Amino acid sequence: MVTIAKEVNLSQAEVQLKGVVAGAGDQYLPVAYSVTSRKRETADTVTLTLKPKDSRSSVCPRPRPGQFNMLYVFGVGEIPVSVCGIEPDGALLHTIRRVGAVSVALCDSKVGTVIGVRGAYGVGWPVARMRQRSLIILAGGLGLAPLLMLIRHVVRCRSDFADITICIGARTPQDVPFLREILSWQRLKYDAGLFDVRLIVDRADRDWRGEVGVVTSLLPRSLTAPECSLALICGPEVMMRHAASDLVRLGLSHCDIYLSLERNMKCAFGLCGHCQLNRYFVCRDGPIFSFEKVESLLNVKDL
Ligand SMILES: Cc1cc2nc3c(=O)[nH]c(=O)nc-3n(C[C@H](O)[C@H](O)[C@H](O)COP(=O)(O)OP(=O)(O)OC[C@H]3O[C@@H](n4cnc5c(N)ncnc54)[C@H](O)[C@@H]3O)c2cc1C
Incomplete structure (x- = not known):
């Protein structure tokens, strides 16, 4: 790592970021998923079923109970949403409450809308x-x-x-x-x-x-x-x-x-510090x- 930094004159933080991303694989890059169904749960809550847009593209690793994905609405933003189910064919289920820009865009997305999914993140239930x-x-x-x-x-x-x-x-x-x-x-x-x-x-x-x-x-x-x-x-x-x-x-x-x-x-993935809670x-x-x-x-x- 130090050698790379010397060669291309990167700061320590940049090296750390590149290390994380380079060693990480697909888990750190959004994958294109399509909304294949949209079910209203309550007045302000919707469950989306998401399948990889392209059957040849990579898919996000299978989440464990309690883990979450980052869902990205193109041009709007990205938010964390827990995975609430996995269909037998691997489709991901996320239930979202409309509270602000990104969650409203997700709740309003129609069947066929393409969104970015990266994850699964976090530790699950024990x-x-x-x-x-x-x-x-x-x-x-x-x-x-x-x-x-x-x-x-x-x-x-x-x-x-x-x-x-x-x-x-x-x-x-x-x-x-x-x-x-x-x-x-x-x-x-x-x-x-x-x-x-x-x-x-x-x-x-x-x-x-x-x-x-x-x-x-x-x-x-x-x-x-x-x-x-x-x-x-x-x-x-x-x-x-x-x-x-x-x-x-x-x-x-x-x-x-x-x-x-x-x-x-x-x-x-523990780098930016936005969600820091003491240590x-x-x-x-x-x-x-x-x-x-x-x-x-x-x-x-x-x-
Ligand atoms: C690990 C994790 C898992 C999550 N899982 C889910 C999930 O399964 N389903 C889901 O719907 N949400 C979930 N959330 C919450 C979701 O990420 C937020 O609701 C979202 O980030 C709000 O972004 P926004 O752009 O829609 O709203 P913003 O524009 O960021 O916020 C708009 C307004 O809503 C308020 N607000 C933000 N979040 C909430 C909230 N959770 N409740 C009430 N008011 C809020 C803000 O303070 C602001 O006033 C999860 C969050 C985390 C950290």
Whole structure:
């Protein structure tokens, strides 16, 4: 590296960047994908199915549950979006809420629109640590999207885990994403172990027959074996902070509680510093962190 720098007179930062990009392969370059279907989930949320535009071109590496891709709308910009599913033919599913320039452009993109995809980035959920444990999965709003692949895995491999409690919250009944799939999980019956899927809304309407309140109110009142339990949480940061503190009070260890964090990102591979959270880069060291690592940072206002 030093030799290259001397030969072409590059700064240390340029050498580092070239090293990352040169050694990285396709994961660091956008690949052209086409939108092959577009499904409205709620009033402001859409799921896009993306397939490589050209069958001969390279494809992004297969993402693990909890990882994200950078989606690039040509001429508008690029944002991180979690992968919420992979079709049998390898097509990628992303669910996007319209909040600003890029997410609106993605939500409005028609079938056939070509977008750039690079990834998969970030560490995923700790799947290897989950085996034979009781799982408490907590999703607030669109926080269900980064958990969706993980829940599908848990449903498919039910016997690999002990008790399973899934708590899902949304602002109103109209804001519940993936409702049909949630209802299908609620109908599942297994021979052994608890499999409890609960749905709650902050504000109900007259037709709502389900529970009303904040999602953290669905957490179990006590745990029989907290030392054998693992919690996986994604949603607004204030919800994750409260949920994690409640779980610690129930006896879970800080290192057995995992949260998925969101920060503004640009490069997505730990170089630019946009998503820096003290000593961590959320894109590279996260977005999934144990509560043990980030508890003190989450308590610092505006960090
Ligand atoms: C690892 C990771 C995974 C993510 N996964 C998803 C996902 O699966 N689906 C998804 O829809 N989004 C996801 N996001 C959030 C998404 O990246 C942002 O919504 C996006 O960057 C906003 O960019 P924009 O250009 O649309 O809006 P901007 O123009 O950047 O923002 C417009 C306005 O919206 C506000 N805003 C920005 N982000 C949010 C937000 N998340 N919620 C509410 N207001 C916001 C801004 O403060 C600003 O006021 C993820 C983010 C990260 C870091």
